[in-house]
Amino acid sequence: MADETGFSREDYASMSRAGEILHAKGWRKVFTVAEMADKWAWLVGEVERGYDDMVDEYTNDLYCRNWLAEAWPMLTHPVRAAWHAEIQPLDERFRAATVDDDGEAISRYHRIVLMEGWWWRRKPRKLLGSLASDLAEMPDET
Structure with missing residues (x-):
């Protein structure tokens, strides 16, 4: 039986289980899908405006x-479908801002790592502050 969100007990269990499994794999706490989507x-908003913190903070945030x-x-299919509607536009905005x-x-x-996500292979278009100096183009050493 689904609740007002349309999620069943199995859907909620998949979200809880994912957080617990990832925590057991080394993530610092049991995060939720909502926390990480937020x-x-x-x-994405920071990158669009111009991320200006240190590169170490930026890479930490990308995680x-x-x-x-x-x-x-x-995650169950209903959970993936519901969150896809929020995450996909964010991915598109990130691609546009990088x-x-x-x-x-x-x-x-x-x-x-070779199999790591596409977001690691992009840099912000608008570089400010510390991130600008960290990610500035390196001169050719030829």
């Missing part, structure tokens, strides 16, 4: 999108 929305990607296969550099800028500070 964090992704916040980060919210990793959490969503890792949780995704653990440029694909194949991870070159960020990889100078953070190891990017």
Whole structure:
């Protein structure tokens, strides 16, 4: 039986289970899909306005999108369908506010694993403050 959100007990259990499994895998706490979707929305807004914190903070903030990607296969279809409607537009906004550099800028500070998400291979178009100096183009060393 579904509640007013349309989610069943199985749907809620899948969300809880995903948070618990990811916490057991090393995430610092049992996060919820809502928490991480909100964090992704916040980060996308910051990138659109011009993220100006240090690169270490930026890479730490990007991990919210990793959490969503890792949780995704653990969620029931109704949960994925409901959250897709929120996350997909955020992904599109992030793509529009960033440029694909194949991870070159960020990889100078953070190891990017081959199978890691596309968001690691993009850098913000609008670079401000500390992030601007951290991700500035490196001169060719030829």
